[in-house]
Amino acid sequence: MKRLLVLGLSLLLGSGIAAFAVEVTAVSGSKVEIFSRGDLVDVLALLQVAGVKVGFSAASGSYVASTESHEVHFTPGGSLAVVDGELVSLPGPVRQLENHVVATVETAAAILKPLGFRLVGNARALSLLVAGQVPVLEASVLASGEAATLLLSGLPEKPRVVPEADGFRVVFSQPVQLASSPSGAGVFSGVQVQEKELRFFLASPWQLASSELLENPLRLSVRVVRQAATLAKPQARTQPLVVLDPGHGGEDEGAKGQGGLVEKNLTLVLSRLLAAQLQKAGVAVRLTREGDEAMALADRVALANRLQADCFVSIHANASPARGARGAETYFMSAEATDAEAAQAAARENAAAGDVQLILWELAHVANMEASSRLALELQTRLNQLSGIRDRGVKQAPFAVLTGTTMPAVLVEVGFLSNPEEEVRLSSPAEQERLAATLAEGILAFLRSRPAATPTP
Numbered sequence: 001m002k003r004l005l006v007l008g009l010s011l012l013l014g015s016g017i018a019a020f021a022v023e024v025t026a027v028s029g030s031k032v033e034i035f036s037r038g039d040l041v042d043v044l045a046l047l048q049v050a051g052v053k054v055g056f057s058a059a060s061g062s063y064v065a066s067t068e069s070h071e072v073h074f075t076p077g078g079s080l081a082v083v084d085g086e087l088v089s090l091p092g093p094v095r096q097l098e099n100h101v102v103a104t105v106e107t108a109a110a111i112l113k114p115l116g117f118r119l120v121g122n123a124r125a126l127s128l129l130v131a132g133q134v135p136v137l138e139a140s141v142l143a144s145g146e147a148a149t150l151l152l153s154g155l156p157e158k159p160r161v162v163p164e165a166d167g168f169r170v171v172f173s174q175p176v177q178l179a180s181s182p183s184g185a186g187v188f189s190g191v192q193v194q195e196k197e198l199r200f201f202l203a204s205p206w207q208l209a210s211s212e213l214l215e216n217p218l219r220l221s222v223r224v225v226r227q228a229a230t231l232a233k234p235q236a237r238t239q240p241l242v243v244l245d246p247g248h249g250g251e252d253e254g255a256k257g258q259g260g261l262v263e264k265n266l267t268l269v270l271s272r273l274l275a276a277q278l279q280k281a282g283v284a285v286r287l288t289r290e291g292d293e294a295m296a297l298a299d300r301v302a303l304a305n306r307l308q309a310d311c312f313v314s315i316h317a318n319a320s321p322a323r324g325a326r327g328a329e330t331y332f333m334s335a336e337a338t339d340a341e342a343a344q345a346a347a348r349e350n351a352a353a354g355d356v357q358l359i360l361w362e363l364a365h366v367a368n369m370e371a372s373s374r375l376a377l378e379l380q381t382r383l384n385q386l387s388g389i390r391d392r393g394v395k396q397a398p399f400a401v402l403t404g405t406t407m408p409a410v411l412v413e414v415g416f417l418s419n420p421e422e423e424v425r426l427s428s429p430a431e432q433e434r435l436a437a438t439l440a441e442g443i444l445a446f447l448r449s450r451p452a453a454t455p456t457p
């Protein structure tokens with residue numbers, strides 16, 4: 001509170017506005033000073049700034065403000081006006097003060113309104129706007145596990161983001177409107193439009209993390225995260241923890257081979273084998289799903305984040321229209337796909353993400369890019385050795401399941417179910433065992449290569 005007062009004072013002192021004057025921002029954006037006293041402002045000067053023609057009828061003692069299509073008569077000393085021939089009452093009287101015709105901001109606004117102008121602000125700072133030209137902003141929310149991003153577009157100017165105990169305010173120097181309240185997976189509990197401010201209320205576990213202005217076009221990206229206090233802080237671990245994510249599950253079967261091998265089943269089998277291998281090496285493992293159940297991508301990420309896993313490995317099997325396509329591929333999260341094939345793979349795996357808007361991918365804050373790429377490389381090098389294939393490498397693509405992770409995260413496509421030969425190979429228990437051992441080696445190498453923040457096996 002103290003700080004606010006000081007700020008207010010320095011603004012007053014620094015503004016250089018003469019006493020008994022108020023600064024008006026015209027429709028054009030230019031600023032003009034007009035007479036004011038207390039909460040009263042000069043009505044005739046305001047009409048002049050708006051470019052409205054004003055006449056005075058000596059016979060009736062009233063002023064006539066007119067545009068091409070509208071006319072307002074008002075009389076100093078009275079609280080009535082005639083708007084386009086109809087008698088209306090103003091919020092307060094128009095008065096004569098020294099050589100000026102003055103009224104409260106509210107009353108002045110009532111005179112300007114039928115003439116097509118909006119007057120906003122107070123007797124310290126006013127803005128004239130053409131009615132109906134208040135910028136309407138669009139808000140959308142991308143929620144992904146423990147983090148969510150609010151995107152505000154259609155900004156008329158760069159706003160300020162002010163944190164509040166229960167959310168934040170986005171403050172403009174002019175009035176704005178919001179097209180609709182953002183619906184976002186329970187992240188926001190409400191939004192208020194207060195003239196020049198948008199007040200966003202966050203639902204209880206969420207808090208403001210950061211905000212960022214994006215240019216061309218001007219947009220505001222506000223990142224919120226689940227409050228750390230609401231997360232059960234894991235005990236200091238004596239062993240590293242890996243979260244394995246068997247892709248798909250339940251009704252979402254993933255890719256399907258001609259011979260009947262189903263991706264969701266293969267990924268679960270491989271994840272279990274891999275878990276056993278890692279556990280043997282002293283690594284704790286959690287699977288995002290233990291059986292054949294559907295699980296939202298965001299929940300898979302949320303689990304890994306909540307456990308503060310050391311890495312996240314999502315396991316999948318590929319499908320390609322090119323029947324000859326074979327070999328494993330390892331992806332780490334990136335807004336840009338390495339090539340068209342990578343983009344296709346991401347599009348296919350992202351189908352389960354449903355309403356995720358791809359346009360928002362550019363906003364996905366990707367943590368641990370460098371570490372993720374190292375993990376991907378450890379895995380892919382070994383997978384290539386295993387299959388004797390050299391031409392498939394580490395790729396980057398915007399996989400939904402990798403966004404929002406707060407640890408190194410990769411997605412492995414172990415092979416192509418669309419290739420009959422590969423399907424046979426991937427169906428073999430011996431091959432599955434080899435694949436799991438290879439993945440385990442890669443993960444262990446990655447864990448060992450990290451700076452010694454957490455214990456290594």
Ligand SMILES: [Zn+2]
Nearest residue numbers: 247254316317
């Ligand atoms: Zn898949």
